[in-house]
Amino acid sequence: MKxxxxxxKKELKGFVFxxxxxxxxxxxxxxxxxxxxEGLYLFAESLNNxxxxxxxxxxxxxxxxxxxxxxxxxxNLILIxxxxxxxxxxxxxxxxxxxxxxxxxxxxxxxxxVIGKFLAGLFSLLAIISLALLYPAFNRMFxxxxxxxxxxxxxxxxxxxxxxxxxxLFCSALTESAIVAFVLAxxxxxxxxxxxxxxxxxxxxxARQVFEHISLSQHMSSLIEGTIRTSSLIFFLSVIAFFVFxxxxxxxxxxxx
Numbered sequence: 001m002k003x004x005x006x007x008x009k010k011e012l013k014g015f016v017f018x019x020x021x022x023x024x025x026x027x028x029x030x031x032x033x034x035x036x037x038e039g040l041y042l043f044a045e046s047l048n049n050x051x052x053x054x055x056x057x058x059x060x061x062x063x064x065x066x067x068x069x070x071x072x073x074x075x076n077l078i079l080i081x082x083x084x085x086x087x088x089x090x091x092x093x094x095x096x097x098x099x100x101x102x103x104x105x106x107x108x109x110x111x112x113x114v115i116g117k118f119l120a121g122l123f124s125l126l127a128i129i130s131l132a133l134l135y136p137a138f139n140r141m142f143x144x145x146x147x148x149x150x151x152x153x154x155x156x157x158x159x160x161x162x163x164x165x166x167x168x169l170f171c172s173a174l175t176e177s178a179i180v181a182f183v184l185a186x187x188x189x190x191x192x193x194x195x196x197x198x199x200x201x202x203x204x205x206x207a208r209q210v211f212e213h214i215s216l217s218q219h220m221s222s223l224i225e226g227t228i229r230t231s232s233l234i235f236f237l238s239v240i241a242f243f244v245f246x247x248x249x250x251x252x253x254x255x256x257x
Contacts, residue, residue, distance in 0.1 A: 004119070084181070096176050163240060
């Protein structure tokens with residue numbers, strides 16, 4: 001545990017004080033500010049028009065569906081590109097700077113190296129997710145909404161971020177080039193969303209159920225809507241553990257070579 005915390009603190013410090021991380025936070029804040037207040041304005045305008053026409057339903061009046069859902073969807077789109085930018089150097093940079101061999105000779109296991117770096121990448125993303133949470137919290141001053149529902153929604157985004165970090169750390173372990181790791185990670189992040197579109201094109205009910213079960217969009221949507229499903233939690237934890245395991249195997253193979 002001590003070895004994991006040492007690696008975690010070292011990598012987290014490198015994240016927090018890096019210009020790239022601050023740049024990503026700045027760009028994220030700019031995009032979220034622009035899209036959030038645009039969505040808030042459109043929600044208020046739509047609500048006003050519906051009230052004048054006398055056709056407002058309960059869901060249309062819910063700010064969670066009208067504003068927060070879109071806000072978190074934009075955040076997810078940002079994470080698809082931000083996570084590869086943050087994680088691409090976690091292992092590939094070690095190889096490029098020739099410190100990877102030194103790391104492998106230290107009295108730490110491959111699992112401790114991978115878990116420490118995974119946690120550092122994940123906790124750095126908590127800063128970005130916390131920035132996104134400030135926007136709905138701002139609305140509390142003049143609008144009522146369900147905090148538990150919002151917390152579950154952000155739990156969903158946190159699990160998706162964990163999903164990306166695990167996959168993208170694996171990409172970083174495969175190459176010495178940070179640019180190649182970034183490109184591979186983005187392709188992988190986008191590809192997992194394309195799986196969800198297969199639900200619409202398959203005819204077999206069995207195949208549809210399989211694609212729905214492995215569809216990231218299906219699981220994330222239910223969590224963002226405030227619904228916790230055991231199948232979704234199992235899906236996220238299983239995939240995260242799978243990619244962390246694959247990364248550990250790559251690191252261990254390098255140790256033996």
